[in-house]
Amino acid sequence: MSTLQPAGSGAQFHSIDGVYNFAYLDEQTKRMIRRALLKAVAIPGYQVPFGGREMPVAYGWGTGGMQVTASILGVDDVLKVIDQGADDTTNAVSIRRFFNRTAGVPVTEATTEATVIQTRHRIPEKTLREDQVIVYQVPMPEPLRKLEPRETETRKMHAFAEYGLMQVKLYEDISRHGEITTTYDYPVEVNARYMMAPSPIPKFDNPKMHAMPALQLFGAGREKRIYAIPPYTKVRSLDFNDYPFEPQQFEDPCALCDAKGVFLDEVILDDKGDHMFVCSDSDHCRDRRAEGHMGPRAREAAEKGYGADE
Amino acid sequence: MYVATKGGEAAIENSHALIAEERRGDPAVPELEAAQIREQLGGAVDRVMTEGSLYDPDLAALAIKQAQGDLVEAIFLLRAFRTTLPRFGASAPIDTGAMTIRRRISAAFKDLPGGQVLGPTYDYTHRLLDFTLAARGETPPVAPEEDATDAAMPRVADILGHEGLIEPETPPPGPEQPYDLTREPMQFPAGRDQRLQNLFRGDEGFLLALGYSTQRGYGRNHPFAGEIRMGTVQVEFTPEELGFPIALGEIEVTECQMVNQFKGAKGIAPQFTRGYGLAFGQAERKTMGMALVDRALRADELAEDRLHPPQDEEFVLSHSDNVEASGFVSHLKLPHYVDFQSELVMLRGMRASAEAMQKEAAE
Numbered sequence: 001m002s003t004l005q006p007a008g009s010g011a012q013f014h015s016i017d018g019v020y021n022f023a024y025l026d027e028q029t030k031r032m033i034r035r036a037l038l039k040a041v042a043i044p045g046y047q048v049p050f051g052g053r054e055m056p057v058a059y060g061w062g063t064g065g066m067q068v069t070a071s072i073l074g075v076d077d078v079l080k081v082i083d084q085g086a087d088d089t090t091n092a093v094s095i096r097r098f099f100n101r102t103a104g105v106p107v108t109e110a111t112t113e114a115t116v117i118q119t120r121h122r123i124p125e126k127t128l129r130e131d132q133v134i135v136y137q138v139p140m141p142e143p144l145r146k147l148e149p150r151e152t153e154t155r156k157m158h159a160f161a162e163y164g165l166m167q168v169k170l171y172e173d174i175s176r177h178g179e180i181t182t183t184y185d186y187p188v189e190v191n192a193r194y195m196m197a198p199s200p201i202p203k204f205d206n207p208k209m210h211a212m213p214a215l216q217l218f219g220a221g222r223e224k225r226i227y228a229i230p231p232y233t234k235v236r237s238l239d240f241n242d243y244p245f246e247p248q249q250f251e252d253p254c255a256l257c258d259a260k261g262v263f264l265d266e267v268i269l270d271d272k273g274d275h276m277f278v279c280s281d282s283d284h285c286r287d288r289r290a291e292g293h294m295g296p297r298a299r300e301a302a303e304k305g306y307g308a309d310e
Numbered sequence: 311m312y313v314a315t316k317g318g319e320a321a322i323e324n325s326h327a328l329i330a331e332e333r334r335g336d337p338a339v340p341e342l343e344a345a346q347i348r349e350q351l352g353g354a355v356d357r358v359m360t361e362g363s364l365y366d367p368d369l370a371a372l373a374i375k376q377a378q379g380d381l382v383e384a385i386f387l388l389r390a391f392r393t394t395l396p397r398f399g400a401s402a403p404i405d406t407g408a409m410t411i412r413r414r415i416s417a418a419f420k421d422l423p424g425g426q427v428l429g430p431t432y433d434y435t436h437r438l439l440d441f442t443l444a445a446r447g448e449t450p451p452v453a454p455e456e457d458a459t460d461a462a463m464p465r466v467a468d469i470l471g472h473e474g475l476i477e478p479e480t481p482p483p484g485p486e487q488p489y490d491l492t493r494e495p496m497q498f499p500a501g502r503d504q505r506l507q508n509l510f511r512g513d514e515g516f517l518l519a520l521g522y523s524t525q526r527g528y529g530r531n532h533p534f535a536g537e538i539r540m541g542t543v544q545v546e547f548t549p550e551e552l553g554f555p556i557a558l559g560e561i562e563v564t565e566c567q568m569v570n571q572f573k574g575a576k577g578i579a580p581q582f583t584r585g586y587g588l589a590f591g592q593a594e595r596k597t598m599g600m601a602l603v604d605r606a607l608r609a610d611e612l613a614e615d616r617l618h619p620p621q622d623e624e625f626v627l628s629h630s631d632n633v634e635a636s637g638f639v640s641h642l643k644l645p646h647y648v649d650f651q652s653e654l655v656m657l658r659g660m661r662a663s664a665e666a667m668q669k670e671a672a673e
Contacts, residue, residue, distance in 0.1 A: 020394060028396075049495040054393040058386070059637025061644065084647045091644055093318035122650045139641065150624050152498045177660060181653035190670055202652040222634050224495035248655050265647050266654065 003087075003109035003283075004078065005100070020185065023103035024069040029053055032228070033071035037217060040228035045190030046158070047141050052224035057221040062095055062120060063221030065137035069099065069118050072133060072217070079107045080114035085122035085263065085280035086301070111283050121184075123205040125262050125284040128214035130231060136199045141227065143187040143197040155194055163195050183248070189236045190229055203237065204248045204263045210235040254279045255297035257288035333378050336457030349372040356562075356591025357381055362388030363492070363511045365561050365590055382513075386633045393492070400487055402546040402555055406565045406588075407465050409541040413592075414519075416567060417535040418468050424463035429540065430592070466537035467567045467584060476569065476582040499623055505627060509604060510588060514596045522601030523555065524551045528618035529606045533585065536569035540592055564589050566597035569603050575613040583612060 003120045020026060029051075032218040036050035054240060073079065079099055083092040095118060096107050103109040108114050111124045120137040128134060144154045147165045157163065166187055173180045178188075186203035190196045198206060209216065209229060216229040229235060239245035255276035262284065264277035275296050279285035294302065330600040334341065348355055348371035358370040362385045370388060377383035413429025416422055428434075449548060470476040482502060489504040491511070497504065524530060542562050552632060566587035574580035585605025587597030606620040619625050 024394075026396065049497075051495060051572045054389040054492075054633065056390040058640055058641075060641030061637065063637075084645050088318050089645055090318040090322060094322060097319075097322075111604075120644075121646070139638070150498075151628075152624065166529065178663070179656075179660075181660075183656045184649040200649050202648050204652070222638055248652060250655075253628060263648065264651070266651055278650075298418045 004113055005107050020102060022075075023073045023099065023105075024056075025053065025067065025070045029067075030071040033067055036226045037068065037071065037228060038179070040217070040226050041215070041230050042113060043194070043235050045188075045194030045196040047220075047227045050224055050226050052221050055221065057094070059222040060139055061091060062118070062137040064219030064223075064226070065118050065120070065135050065221075066098070066219070067221060068093060068135045068217050068219035068226065069116060070103070072135075073099065073103050073105060073116060075103075075105065077105050077115045078113055079103075079105050080109060080111065080117045080283075081107070081119075082122060082124070082263070082281075082283075083120040083270075085124070086115050086282040088282060099231075105118065108285050110287075111270050111281075121200050121202075122280060123201055123208045125259075125279070125281045126209075126276040130213045132214040134212075134214050134216050134217045136201075136216065138197065138199045138218045138225070139222075140185070141197055141218065141220040141223050141225040142213060143185075158194060161193065163189075164224070166195060170238060170240070174240070180195040180239070180243065186245075187238050189238060191233050192236075195238075196227065198230075202248060202263055206235075206237045206245070235302060250277060252277050253295055254285060254288075255295040256297070257285045257293045259285065259288055259293070313650070321341075329378075341373060344368065344371040344375050348375050352591065354379070354381055354384075356589070356593050357514060358384045358388055359591060360515065360593055360596065361385045361511055362392065363387050366391040370561075382632050382636050386636070389633055397490075397493065399547065399549075400490075401558065402548065404543045404545060404561075404563070406539065406543055406563070407463075407468065409463070409539060409543050409563075409565075411463050411539060411541040413540040414463060414537070416533075416537045416540075418537070419469075422466060422469065431493060431594075463539070465539075465567065467569070470536075470569070470582060474581070477572075477584060479584065486498050496627060498627075500623055500627055505607060505623070506586065506588070506604065507598045508627045508630055512600070513632035513635070514593075514599065516630050516632070516635075517599035517603050518595055519599075520606075520626065521599035521617070523607045524602050524620050529609070529621045531583075531605055531614070532571040533568045533602060533605065534570070535598065536567045536584075538564065538566045538594055540564040540594070550566040562595045564591065564597050564602045566594065568598070568601040568605055572612060578612070583608070621622070 012125055025033075032051055036048045040046065040048045052064065053067060055066055055067065057063060069079070079096065080087065081092045081096040083089040086092065099105060100107050111117065111126045115131065116133050116135065117124065117128070118135045118137065123134065142151070142154050144157055144165060147169055148154050148157070157165070168179050170285050173182070182203065184202045185197055185200040186206055188198050188206060188209065198209060210230070211232050211234065213231050215231055218227045220226070237245040248263070250264045253265070254262065254264060256278050259279055263280045265280045266275050267274050289298070324487040348367045351374065352528070354374050355367050355370045358373055358381055359367065361363055362370065362373070364370075369391065372382070373384035374381070376387060411427055413428045413431065414424065416426065467476055467479070471478060489501055490509065491504060491507045496508070500508070525533070540563070542560045544560055545558045547558050548555045568585035568587070569582045570585060572581060572583040583605065585601035585603075587604065588602035589596045589600070603620055603626060605627060607623055609616045609621040614621070616622065
């Protein structure tokens with residue numbers, strides 16, 4: 001379903017009263033960021049330090065992703081922004097409005113229509129294409145940070161590919177709990193070399209990173225790091241031979257669109273513990289319902305004669 | 311029935327309208343002008359300029375007004391404006407020795423060339439609420455005319471330096487262009503230029519608390535307030551096409567030179583060492599905290615044991631910036647449904663298997 005909104009007033013390369021440049025950042029800054037991006041693509045999974053700028057939104061709210069998006073955005077691009085898989089979450093709305101205003105590019109909620117997708121915490125359910133770029137907002141780019149707080153140490157560990165500390169952590173998880181207890185921001189190994197934080201996406205999404213046709217870019221604004229996974233790159237979630245990596249599984253289908261094998265949000269319906277599971281990817285869910293799929297709740301509602309979701 | 315958390319767009323618009331209304335307050339009370347803030351809330355303006363790292367009293371006043379007096383928010387506003395400005399070069403180092411002095415005190419010497427100049431300070435006021443200020447139309451007593459002290463005011467550190475009692479302050483080797491934290495990411499180990507820039511922009515409360523902790527024994531290095539001076543200095547810049555320096559204008563700064571004991575180490579004679587603090591405007595609390603922390607961070611360089619947080623460069627420099635800190639702390643307000651859901655799934659699974667094991671054991 002097309003949700004394309006045409007270019008905003010900023011399409012003339014001048015925006016916000018002609019004070020700020022196209023897509024907010026000045027061209028010199030964009031060039032600096034593009035250089036960092038090129039390096040990041042050349043060394044998959046390696047964290048490239050860059051002169052991150054202060055942005056007019058707070059650190060931790062997507063400044064890294066926004067700087068990457070601002071640097072790659074062109075007038076012909078169509079932008080989609082999601083947070084928790086949904087286009088209508090407040091921060092996604094805020095960032096989409098920012099670029100609609102400062103770059104004037106058309107924005108969309110449809111994954112298939114977008115050329116650039118900025119995301120926080122999810123990868124869309126639809127397989128991304130070669131002509132798309134996905135930009136991740138990253139809070140903590142260093143996968144080893146929780147194990148070693150010092151940057152001077154972790155940089156050395158990456159240089160020597162000395163990742164034993166993480167293996168020990170995962171092993172201790174298994175010996176203590178019988179399974180690896182990391183459920184999101186689950187560390188991966190990129191191109192058989194660098195250990196990388198996939199950003200806090202659920203480990204459910206990790207397999208989508210492997211050999212993805214789209215270019216994957218990661219921006220961490222507060223920590224001033226950029227990294228990347230080029231298309232069709234090997235991405236392996238860390239595990240052991242006898243304890244293979246296992247993504248989350250949901251027993252029930254989406255209550256609204258009946259989708260299986262997708263990531264579901266739990267929605268509390270009342271104070272008696274009644275709840276239902278619905279697609280976290282709002283665009284995917286809407287498309288399926290438009291195609292006529294109906295989950296148990298939607299069917300129940302249709303039988304009673306009112307809409308399930310509105 | 312299911313009501314999703316939708317309507318982000320309308321919610322944001324409404325929220326913005328609400329803050330605009332809150333900011334204005336009771337319309338029966340006259341609206342605050344930015345110029346009033348600039349003139350009458352100088353302490354706030356100076357702090358916002360310093361930590362916002364942009365010397366512009368008018369913009370700082372505007373930011374304070376826009377942020378309803380929330381100074382960390384105002385600092386954020388000023389930073390977000392500053393970041394869009396082109397950078398055309400680095401000025402010549404300001405010469406605080408040539409400062410037009412408004413205040414200058416030393417706790418190390420009773421009298422010294424140029425003398426002690428108390429200037430405007432709250433230090434010796436009694437902190438009693440002054441109810442005459444609550445009444446409108448207060449006319450302040452006429453301040454005594456400030457003598458523009460033409461007397462030379464050599465810096466205390468320079469006086470001690472003649473005897474070799476204090477370490478000389480020489481520019482570190484390396485490129486003449488200083489590190490620019492606003493253009494390059496933090497690096498560790500950090501040079502002193504990078505460190506001082508970070509501390510200059512750092513949160514006053516954070517530096518005050520860390521500096522205080524050094525006085526209470528966490529990284530102790532007995533300090534004396536060698537000198538605190540406040541006044542205006544000229545900023546000079548050499549445009550490439552001219553080849554000679556031109557004055558861009560004057561700025562008001564506060565400088566603090568801490569003088570610290572040092573017993574000497576292998577290859578270093580016993581001498582006084584320094585900690586340095588600088589800020590825009592009148593900011594003594596900030597500069598003193600900064601100087602204490604700067605000195606504590608020199609532990610490695612002076613072969614002191616590095617045992618406490620104020621001596622730990624990565625710890626201090628990575629957490630001093632209140633725009634970064636408040637951003638990352640406040641991001642916890644953003645939705646984390648997906649991560650939370652992932653944890654729920656795991657927790658339920660673990661509880662189920664624990665229950666099953668208990669049941670098995672009971673049977």
